[in-house]
Amino acid sequence: MKADLARTEQELLRVVAADGDFLTEIASHLIKAGGKRVRPGFAMASAAALDPSGAAASLDVVRGGCAVELVHIGSLYHDDVMDDATTRRSVVSVNAQWGNLRAILAGDYLLGRASELAAALGTEVAGILATTITQLCDGQIQELQSQYDASRSVEAYERSITGKTASLLGTACRIGALVGELPRPVVESLTEFGLAYGMAFQIVDDILDIIASDEQAGKPTGNDLLEGIYTLPVIHALDDPAVGDELRSLLTAAITSEQRDRARALVQQTSGVQVALDVAQSFADKAAGTLTDLPDTPGAQALRAASDDLITKASLSL
16 A cells, blocks of 8 residues: 555645646645545555455546545645644645635635546546535534534534544545445445544544644644634533533633643543543444454455554553
8 A cells, every 4th residue: 555655645746736836836735745645545445445465556546535635635725724723734834824815725726626536537426525525514614613612512523523524534435445346335334434433533633632742643732722622522521510610611712822721631630531532432443343244355454453543542642
């Protein structure tokens, strides 16, 4: 898969190249900054789920993974505008370097390029990607609707992360399986894997925002509290009678960095983090369960390993 991921990097840069150097520079900014490429990796692993040979991915599979990754990167451009972020992946964010207007348009450009790739792979793939973009937007809007709402429910939280995170990972697996021409029951199982993994992935990310250092997480932590995004550990911590009242008093639109640090400390004193980790584990177990009928191929092994490593990452930070 290492060689296939290198091909993915080349294809991403090829696809976003524009007629003008300026747009090419902006569109390729975060691609050149690197990334784990989880979504292309899932697309390729899914396509190879029944292949015992571990052969290289076809160009169509690589392009399917690129289409999903471009949607993800385009959404990051938009997220950074909404969050007024100054860095992303250890580099200056697009909005900080070129302004919000150019960042929004560049994000739209990436979504357009993703749609072109998907359309070339067939109407079903194009339809799936279009639906996923709407789900991503819906999840993000639901999150914004809950901003600075200390009464946010677990159900509202899970609906939001289903759209903004899990849908894209489910789509990566589904597109890989479809382009790889796998049997329909396997396509459905792999889609369920991606969705369940995506839920666990986002919950773990939210846990790390509470408990990890910037170095451990690989990005600034504690930002969710500053932005009024109350995630699963916080939602459960608010129900703790020992800290709930004080925590709720801190969680306002006027929260300072010092109050953020106090809020993080309060959440860490409760069982909220452990409860959230248990929920993440249940989604990871569900993801692993969707793979039980698959043979022990390199592709299936890669997906199983991803599910196992996810919870380990959060546990090591506790």
